[in-house]
Amino acid sequence: MIEFQNVGKTYRHEVVALKDINIKIDKGEFVFLVGPSGAGKSTFIKLLLHEEKATSGKIIMNDQDITGVSNRNIPLLRRSIGVIFQDFRLLPNKTVYENVAFAMEIVEAKSRDIRRQVPMVLGLVGLSDKAKKYPNELSGGEMQRVSIARSIINNPSIVIADEPTGNLDPDTAWEIMRVLRHINQRGTTIIMATHAKDIVDIMEQRVIAIEKGTVIRDDKKGVYGYED
Amino acid sequence: MKIKTMGYMVKQGFVGLWRNRGMSIASIGSVTASLLVLGVIITLVINMNNIALMGQSQFDNIQVYLEEELENDEIDSIGTELESIEGVAYVEYESQDDALEKMKESWGEQGYLLDTLENNPLPNSYIVYFEELEASQTVVHNIQGISGVDEVRYYQDVIDNLINIADFVQLTGLFLIAILGLIAVFIISNTIKITLNARKQEITIMKYVGATNWFIRWPFVIEGMFLGLIGALFALTIVYFAYEYAYNLVYARFYALFAEYIVPADAMLQQISLMFVVLGIGVGVLGSLISMRKHLKV
Numbered sequence: 354m355i356e357f358q359n360v361g362k363t364y365r366h367e368v369v370a371l372k373d374i375n376i377k378i379d380k381g382e383f384v385f386l387v388g389p390s391g392a393g394k395s396t397f398i399k400l401l402l403h404e405e406k407a408t409s410g411k412i413i414m415n416d417q418d419i420t421g422v423s424n425r426n427i428p429l430l431r432r433s434i435g436v437i438f439q440d441f442r443l444l445p446n447k448t449v450y451e452n453v454a455f456a457m458e459i460v461e462a463k464s465r466d467i468r469r470q471v472p473m474v475l476g477l478v479g480l481s482d483k484a485k486k487y488p489n490e491l492s493g494g495e496m497q498r499v500s501i502a503r504s505i506i507n508n509p510s511i512v513i514a515d516e517p518t519g520n521l522d523p524d525t526a527w528e529i530m531r532v533l534r535h536i537n538q539r540g541t542t543i544i545m546a547t548h549a550k551d552i553v554d555i556m557e558q559r560v561i562a563i564e565k566g567t568v569i570r571d572d573k574k575g576v577y578g579y580e581d
Numbered sequence: 582m583k584i585k586t587m588g589y590m591v592k593q594g595f596v597g598l599w600r601n602r603g604m605s606i607a608s609i610g611s612v613t614a615s616l617l618v619l620g621v622i623i624t625l626v627i628n629m630n631n632i633a634l635m636g637q638s639q640f641d642n643i644q645v646y647l648e649e650e651l652e653n654d655e656i657d658s659i660g661t662e663l664e665s666i667e668g669v670a671y672v673e674y675e676s677q678d679d680a681l682e683k684m685k686e687s688w689g690e691q692g693y694l695l696d697t698l699e700n701n702p703l704p705n706s707y708i709v710y711f712e713e714l715e716a717s718q719t720v721v722h723n724i725q726g727i728s729g730v731d732e733v734r735y736y737q738d739v740i741d742n743l744i745n746i747a748d749f750v751q752l753t754g755l756f757l758i759a760i761l762g763l764i765a766v767f768i769i770s771n772t773i774k775i776t777l778n779a780r781k782q783e784i785t786i787m788k789y790v791g792a793t794n795w796f797i798r799w800p801f802v803i804e805g806m807f808l809g810l811i812g813a814l815f816a817l818t819i820v821y822f823a824y825e826y827a828y829n830l831v832y833a834r835f836y837a838l839f840a841e842y843i844v845p846a847d848a849m850l851q852q853i854s855l856m857f858v859v860l861g862i863g864v865g866v867l868g869s870l871i872s873m874r875k876h877l878k879v
Contacts, residue, residue, distance in 0.1 A: 402789070424794075432791035444783055459792040461586050507790070 354380045354510065354542060355401070360410035362396050370396040371566045374410070378544065380510065383537045385553045386546040387577055388563040394546045397563060398515055401544070402434060403427045415510065432460055435504030435512040435541075439519040441496045443488040449475065449499050450484040456503045474502045478532050494525035501532055505541065512536065514545040518552065526552065553577040586796070594803030597776035604772040605808060608868075611768045612812025612861050613819070615761030619860070620820035622754030623853055624844075629747035632842045642710040643721065644675075644734040649704060651729055656705065659729050663709055668720045673708040677701045704731060762864055769808050769868025773801050777872060801869045809865025813857045820857075821850050 355378040362371040371393045378384055386394050399405040400412060403422060412420050419430060443452050450471055457467045475481050478498040488496055497517060504512050514533065518526035530552055537543045547553060553560060553576060560575025561568060570578065598605050645663065647656060656674070663672045675683075680703040685692035711720060724733055777784070787797055825846035832843075844852070 428788075428791045428793045428796075430791075431789060434791075436789045442782060442786055444786065455786070456790045458589065459787050459790055459796060461583055461796075464585065503786075503790070 354378065354415055355544075356411075356413040357400075358411040358413070360400065360407045360412060362400060362405060363408045369566055371400070371407075371563075374568055376561065376568060376571070378542060380542055381537070381540050382542050383534070383556070383558040384542075384544045385556070385558055385560045385575070385577075386544060386563065387548070387553060387560055387579065389579070393563045393566045395515075396566075398513055398544075398546060401511075401513055402436065403430055432507055433509050433511065435507070435509040437497070437500050437504050437512065437514040437517045439516040441488075441493075441500045441520075443496055443499055443503075445488050448485050448487055449480060449491070452488070452499055453502045453506050456506045460507055462507075470506060474506050477505075477535070478502045492525070493521050494528050497521065497525075497529050498532060501529070501536070505536055509541070511542045511544065514543065514547075516547055517545065518547065518549050523551070530556065550577040550579065590799040590803055593800030594807060597773070597780075597800060597804040598807055600779060601772060601775045604768075604775055608765070608769045608772045608808040608865075609812040609815065611761075611765040612809050612864055613815040615758060615765050615864075616813055616816030616857055616861060617819060618761055619754070619758050619857075620816060620824075620853065622750060622758070623856070624820070624824055624849060626747050626751050626754070627849065627852060628842075628844055629743050629750070631844050633743045633747065635842060642708050643724075645707045645709055645724055645730055646704045646732045646734065647706060648729055648731045651705070655729055659727060660707060662727055663707055663724065666720055666723045668712050670710040670712045672710070675706050675708055677703045677705050680704075680706065762860075765812070765864050766868045766871065769805055769865055770872035772808065773805055773869045773872040776804060777801065798870075798873060801873055802866055805865035805867075805869030806862050807865070808868070809861035809863065810858065811861075812865075813861025816861070817850070817854055817857050820853065821846060824849055 355376070357374045357376040360371060360374040361369070363369050374397070386397065388394050396405065400407055401414075403419070407420055410420070411418060414430070415433060422430060444455065447455060453474060454467050454471050457470065462470075472481065472484070475484055478501050480495065480498055480502065483491065483495060483499075488499070491499070497520075501512075501517075504514075512533075517533070518529055521529065526549060533543055533545070534556075557574045560570065560572050560577070562570035562575075562578060647659065651659075660672055660674060663669060678701065681695065681698075681701050684703070685695050688695065709720070709724065721733055724730060784797055828843060828846050
């Protein structure tokens with residue numbers, strides 16, 4: 354469902370971020386993206402989100418060549434992708450419920466659907482009792498679960514998580530991983546960039562390692578493979 | 582766009598206006614100021630054009646004053662001579678008594694002042710109507726050659742001058758308005774930028790979730806529109822009352838004599854309100870679009 358064919362990305366001033374990437378990710382996979390900082394993980398994620406355009410090669414998503422997608426259509430493509438950030442990125446002046454509902458409002462969902470969908474997803478991430486709380490009343494783990502709820506509220510086929518456990522203590526991190534695993538088991542593809550060695554090693558999922566702009570390793574049941 | 586979405590846009594626009602009130606007031610002030618200058622210029626120009634226009638329609642004829650003490654048959658023969666000139670449609674005779682009567686009428690309430698005159702100082706005259714205004718120069722020239730003609734009252738110079746002055750005012754005015762308009766656009770774009778920064782995080786999230794650019798833009802465009810619109814309404818109000826005041830002043834000083842050449846306040850309001858509103862909103866929208874040009878790129 355996601356395919357990179359000889360994808361390369363060169364920034365201005367001839368800075369090569371990615372070169373000759375060939376990757377195929379199937380529907381429902383759980384993929385860890387590992388590698389040192391500055392190796393090209395961020396660029397890889399930016400290409401997936403269409404924040405940047407590939408300078409060579411071809412990117413196919415859901416059977417559709419999206420390499421040269423027009424700016425107009427980028428918003429529509431993004432609706433099939435959910436994003437989770439290390440710093441949560443919740444709106445501080447909105448409640449948990451409103452933060453999640455917001456993602457539906459801006460794609461102009463029906464009020465009826467919003468009222469039905471939001472409590473359901475909050476239940477899925479275990480936050481039913483926190484719906485009326487504001488972000489500053491939540492713990493880090495809870496905030497990240499809100500952002501997970503937001504990322505899946507519009508039923509995307511892919512969720513991209515950029516170091517979702519980076520700001521959390523180990524216990525909370527595992528709590529988040531359980532939620533992500535649960536979402537993955539419902540059929541959503543998950544691509545997670547991370548530096549968390551323990552998590553990668555224990556989860557035994559596919560690991561793609563990027564270094565100096567190329568894929569140096571792609572194992573079905575991989576390990577982190579770096580010393581912290 | 583759904584009605585619910587539109588409600589959201591308008592609400593966000595107002596939230597933006599309210600959240601940085603200080604800058605909003607500055608923006609509205611700058612729009613008002615530039616439109617006020619426009620108001621001064623436009624009322625001048627409209628009045629000058631009006632006078633010129635009235636002049637032209639009123640003076641598609643000229644008055645040919647005759648020398649005093651002409652015999653009746655001499656007057657008649659001048660009449661036939663005038664009619665025979667090429668370009669003249671027809672002529673009308675106005676005796677000095679008629680002229681005085683006319684003057685009394687146009688002076689209205691003050692007409693009684695003319696009753697005290699012992700002798701009628703007005704000359705007999707012919708009113709010569711042109712077939713077409715363009716030919717007036719030659720016609721006038723020919724008329725001046727007829728003996729018994731004392732003076733030709735001819736207004737073309739005045740009209741031309743008026744049009745020239747109106748053009749000049751219009752040109753300098755446009756220049757001034759362009760500069761003031763740019764300043765207004767600049768201030769509005771800065772105002773919007775503040776709202777934009779306050780909502781930066783929100784916008785980032787909106788983009789990642791797949792909001793279209795216009796969905797993000799609309800609230801800011803609406804904010805700019807309102808800044809411009811409110812500025813325009815202020816300017817309109819001020820111009821209207823100031824103009825009405827000036828109009829009444831002229832009316833009181835110069836009586837009805839002059840007033841008929843001046844556009845009344847209500848008619849003026851009709852002429853300028855659409856222009857002001859469109860310009861105000863235009864400046865506002867332009868300001869907000871400029872401020873968003875960079876911010877919307879992801």
